[in-house]
Amino acid sequence: MQLVPVKLLFSPFRIAFLVFWFYLCMYVVQRFEFSPIVPKKLKASMNILMLFFGPLVLFVFIVAEAAGKILRHGVSFADAVRGALGRAVQIVDISHFSGARGKSSLILLDASGKDLFEVYGNAKNNKEDKNTLEHTQRIVSDAVDELASDILIDPVSSDSYSVRYRIDGMLRTVEEIDFRRCAAIVNSIKAISNMDISERRRPQDGAFIAKTSDGSISFRVASAGVLNGEKLSIRVLNQAVMQLTLGDIGMSERYQRLVRETLSRQSGMILVCGPTGSGKSTTMQAMLSELDFNTRNVITIEDPIEYVLPRASQIEINSKAGITFAKTLRSVLRQDPDVIGIGEIRDEETASIALAASQTGHLVLATLHSSSNAATIVRLMDLGIKPLLVASAIDLIISQRLVRKLCPDCMVTANLTEAQIETFRGKVDITKIMQIRGCSRCGNTGYKGRIGIFDIMVVDEVVKAQILSPSFSVSSFKNSGDEQYKTNLRKQAMKLALSGTTSLEEVKRVTANLG
Numbered sequence: 001m002q003l004v005p006v007k008l009l010f011s012p013f014r015i016a017f018l019v020f021w022f023y024l025c026m027y028v029v030q031r032f033e034f035s036p037i038v039p040k041k042l043k044a045s046m047n048i049l050m051l052f053f054g055p056l057v058l059f060v061f062i063v064a065e066a067a068g069k070i071l072r073h074g075v076s077f078a079d080a081v082r083g084a085l086g087r088a089v090q091i092v093d094i095s096h097f098s099g100a101r102g103k104s105s106l107i108l109l110d111a112s113g114k115d116l117f118e119v120y121g122n123a124k125n126n127k128e129d130k131n132t133l134e135h136t137q138r139i140v141s142d143a144v145d146e147l148a149s150d151i152l153i154d155p156v157s158s159d160s161y162s163v164r165y166r167i168d169g170m171l172r173t174v175e176e177i178d179f180r181r182c183a184a185i186v187n188s189i190k191a192i193s194n195m196d197i198s199e200r201r202r203p204q205d206g207a208f209i210a211k212t213s214d215g216s217i218s219f220r221v222a223s224a225g226v227l228n229g230e231k232l233s234i235r236v237l238n239q240a241v242m243q244l245t246l247g248d249i250g251m252s253e254r255y256q257r258l259v260r261e262t263l264s265r266q267s268g269m270i271l272v273c274g275p276t277g278s279g280k281s282t283t284m285q286a287m288l289s290e291l292d293f294n295t296r297n298v299i300t301i302e303d304p305i306e307y308v309l310p311r312a313s314q315i316e317i318n319s320k321a322g323i324t325f326a327k328t329l330r331s332v333l334r335q336d337p338d339v340i341g342i343g344e345i346r347d348e349e350t351a352s353i354a355l356a357a358s359q360t361g362h363l364v365l366a367t368l369h370s371s372s373n374a375a376t377i378v379r380l381m382d383l384g385i386k387p388l389l390v391a392s393a394i395d396l397i398i399s400q401r402l403v404r405k406l407c408p409d410c411m412v413t414a415n416l417t418e419a420q421i422e423t424f425r426g427k428v429d430i431t432k433i434m435q436i437r438g439c440s441r442c443g444n445t446g447y448k449g450r451i452g453i454f455d456i457m458v459v460d461e462v463v464k465a466q467i468l469s470p471s472f473s474v475s476s477f478k479n480s481g482d483e484q485y486k487t488n489l490r491k492q493a494m495k496l497a498l499s500g501t502t503s504l505e506e507v508k509r510v511t512a513n514l515g
């Protein structure tokens with residue numbers, strides 16, 4: 001009989017085992033593909049390894065982890081295996097709430113590198129704790145996916161909390177959570193930020209890190225006791241943003257040329273101005289990325305570091321520990337920098353050191369909180385800087401605002417009123433004017449991303465003469481400067497509406513706030 005080998009080939013056990021092994025391999029591959037613990041560049045080779053040996057690798061990991069525990073801590077064999085198994089499942093499983101949806105997955109770590117599950121309670125054994133921690137992780141990873149700049153968790157009544165994200169400068173409520181669950185979420189965030197969980201009234205500060213497959217993102221946390229409970233504000237820092245150029249942020253060709261020309265000088269100063277949330281730090285980052293880091297020693301002083309510049313030396317100030325802008329700036333000047341980036345000029349001391357540095361062979365880039373170019377000059381004089389220094393130290397002042405861009409997935413041709421059609425008739429192509437509709441990709445807001453509008457003042461002989469003139473009047477200088485600045489920004493915002501980049505409503509909103 002020749003049937004024996006045929007029989008073996010179709011052995012049901014063998015087939016069942018092969019199918020089981022195959023699925024196990026595929027499962028492990030899929031999990032590792034989304035796992036944040038595997039660096040991106042290793043993913044391809046890791047996938048091949050896992051495709052053939054996935055379950056074996058997991059097994060080896062579990063045995064090694066258990067053996068280590070027994071040797072180091074003298075735990076019983078059963079406990080060690082259970083712990084290692086839990087940890088393996090946790091590493092592989094970490095993505096189940098995000099990875100499977102094709103979104104970013106991450107691991108939250110405290111400053112010493114311990115993960116959320118290690119820091120907060122015994123989540124492995126307690127189902128409810130585990131759900132809480134997964135919820136915390138989801139709030140953070142969704143915020144990262146949505147490119148939120150802040151996460152705000154506030155009690156809205158005595159029995160619920162709201163979670164809001166700030167996206168493109170606007171707050172959006174993403175969920176309401178019942179009081180008990182959210183109090184636990186708040187505690188887990190405080191724990192991982194190294195804050196005192198039992199202190200619920202006094203304001204506290206902390207920080208934590210999220211590790212993703214692309215790198216890491218830092219978060220700054222502030223807590224304070226409020227009516228009905230505790231409020232948490234979480235700032236999302238150095239999101240992995242693309243290297244933005246001056247063109248990307250919306251600067252016109254003419255302005256780009258002006259900025260580049262100044263950046264190519266050995267010394268001088270560019271001030272970026274605007275109110276909070278006007279995109280000053282993005283413009284700083286775009287200017288810094290124009291520099292050749294190989295030939296110029298670039299040092300930045302920031303509070304906090306918002307964008308990571310791979311080849312610059314970035315220093316974060318810490319006023320509580322006495323590391324102030326002014327002090328840091330003094331020490332930086334001793335390190336022979338060619339270019340100094342200053343996060344923000346807030347006081348007289350920083351202002352005078354920065355302006356003096358631009359006079360002594362350094363290129364200084366800085367931001368300043370002010371409403372217009374003329375207001376910036378007035379502000380510096382108010383800080384006590386001599387008009388002569390202001391006139392000679394500064395080359396360019398850039399003032400800016402941000403305009404929300406229409407969501408490209410859902411915008412529709414604008415429904416114009418008779419009056420609007422009459423205004424535009426014969427001057428512009430009204431079919432290009434768009435308005436919002438709202439879809440799932442933009443959270444039903446109709447807007448996605450932002451673009452800057454700019455006004456640049458060149459401090460040339462005319463402006464210098466004005467500042468130094470004995471009849472210089474702060475109010476008239478500021479008034480005429482403000483008027484020119486508003487007209488300029490209105491024109492640019494309108495241009496964006498007429499090209500279908502933003503809506504007429506957004507232009508109205510932004511220009512109404514020019515102040």
Ligand SMILES: [Zn+2]
Nearest residue numbers: 407410439442
């Ligand atoms: Zn949309």
